[in-house]
Amino acid sequence: xxxxxxxxxxxxxxxxxxxxxxxxxxxxxxxxxxxxxxxxxxxxxxxxxxxxxxxxxxxxxxxxxxxxxxxxxxxxxxxxxxxxxxxxxxxxxxxxxxxxxxxxxxxxxxxxxxxxxxxxxxxxxxxxxxxxxxxxxxxxxxxxxxxxxxxxxxxxxxxxxxxxxxxxxxxxxxxxxxxxxxxxxxxxxxxxxxxxxxxxxxxxxxxxxxxxxxxxxxxxxxxxxxxxxxxxxxxxxxxxxxxxxxxxxxxxxxxxxxxxxxxxxxxxxxxxxxxxxxxxxxxxxxxxxxxxxxxxxxxxxxxxxxxxxxxxxxxxxxxxxxxxxxxxxxxxxxxxxxxxxxxxxxxxxxxxxxxxxxxxxxxxxxxxxxxxxxxx
Numbered sequence: 001x002x003x004x005x006x007x008x009x010x011x012x013x014x015x016x017x018x019x020x021x022x023x024x025x026x027x028x029x030x031x032x033x034x035x036x037x038x039x040x041x042x043x044x045x046x047x048x049x050x051x052x053x054x055x056x057x058x059x060x061x062x063x064x065x066x067x068x069x070x071x072x073x074x075x076x077x078x079x080x081x082x083x084x085x086x087x088x089x090x091x092x093x094x095x096x097x098x099x100x101x102x103x104x105x106x107x108x109x110x111x112x113x114x115x116x117x118x119x120x121x122x123x124x125x126x127x128x129x130x131x132x133x134x135x136x137x138x139x140x141x142x143x144x145x146x147x148x149x150x151x152x153x154x155x156x157x158x159x160x161x162x163x164x165x166x167x168x169x170x171x172x173x174x175x176x177x178x179x180x181x182x183x184x185x186x187x188x189x190x191x192x193x194x195x196x197x198x199x200x201x202x203x204x205x206x207x208x209x210x211x212x213x214x215x216x217x218x219x220x221x222x223x224x225x226x227x228x229x230x231x232x233x234x235x236x237x238x239x240x241x242x243x244x245x246x247x248x249x250x251x252x253x254x255x256x257x258x259x260x261x262x263x264x265x266x267x268x269x270x271x272x273x274x275x276x277x278x279x280x281x282x283x284x285x286x287x288x289x290x291x292x293x294x295x296x297x298x299x300x301x302x303x304x305x306x307x308x309x310x311x312x313x314x315x316x317x318x319x320x321x322x323x324x325x326x327x328x329x330x331x332x333x334x335x336x337x338x339x340x341x342x343x344x345x346x347x348x349x350x351x352x353x354x355x356x357x358x359x360x361x362x363x364x365x366x367x368x369x370x371x372x373x374x375x376x
Contacts, residue, residue, distance in 0.1 A: 035349075044368060052079065060351075069201055101145045101194075102142075110134070113133060130173065132168040156190070159189075159190070160187045191214055193212045214230050217229070241295070264284060273336070274369035277367075289321070313346070318338070319360075320335040358370070
């Protein structure tokens with residue numbers, strides 16, 4: 001299953017849904033020259049991977065374009081001290097006055113990881129007690145959305161994933177008949193529908209965002225496993241003061257059938273439940289609730305450093321999530337909390353595509369969650 005990339009970066013350098021979204025203050029994000037390239041060294045550390053080194057290259061395809069949202073091509077490669085390797089190519093296009101939105105991803109991993117069991121009650125299982133395994137493979141997806149009505153778009157999605165799983169322990173936690181225990185090939189066909197009234201795609205301060213996805217994996221089109229996957233994301237942003245915003249989000253994932261264990265619902269510890277070890281909690285269904293206050297610092301006219309001026313921001317957040325075998329198992333008492341704070345550094349100040357450095361407190365420990373773009 002695809003790893004969140006993009007999952008890890010550190011810069012080497014320092015409306016309501018159906019109302020008209022308000023405009024964010026743009027006086028502090030103007031730059032004299034559009035930016036075409038960004039090169040960001042990767043240097044981070046967390047409990048799952050240890051120290052990771054690598055690089056991210058972003059190509060901004062249309063920085064002078066005032067009719068379309070920003071299109072990009074990204075490439076990232078990283079390796080950890082535990083020899084975890086992730087190489088990712090991820091282009092994104094907005095075409096014909098934003099009528100078409102095309103995203104693609106091609107990802108290769110060699111990823112030693114740990115299996116903590118299934119369900120929402122694996123908090124007492126330590127890393128030392130978990131079952132290690134090695135996942136190797138390649139995954140990809142292609143989504144083409146067209147705007148059919150103002151702010152509402154929909155289109156098809158194609159997904160595939162091939163992985164080989166090597167078990168490295170006595171397998172005390174692995175059920176004997178666990179789907180995907182030794183890897184396999186999955187191929188899915190589905191669709192995506194998006195309603196987007198945000199005032200910006202990278203640093204939204206007002207408006208709402210809704211996205212629903214459905215995918216069906218069948219042997220008819222080559223999949224080794226037959227199962228269904230559904231998800232719904234809801235986000236709402238409210239501007240606060242001149243540079244801040246309050247955001248709320250909810251994510252629901254539902255899966256049914258012969259679901260490979262690596263494709264079960266789990267908070268990724270990056271965009272959801274920041275700081276949590278990915279895979280600590282796995283099951284068919286997942287519900288995550290998020291809130292965040294974010295702001296960027298004003299444009300200090302007396303500060304002339306191009307590496308710092310107009311690029312810094314910050315955020316505080318609180319989240320809660322749980323996984324369950326069926327939706328009937330969801331309960332308020334089963335939510336696991338997470339909260340923390342973070343810094344932002346704009347790679348592209350004109351569009352505020354940020355490097356996000358968050359530190360979360362979750363599962364009685366503190367851990368980083370570092371990425372490009374906002375968590376939601």
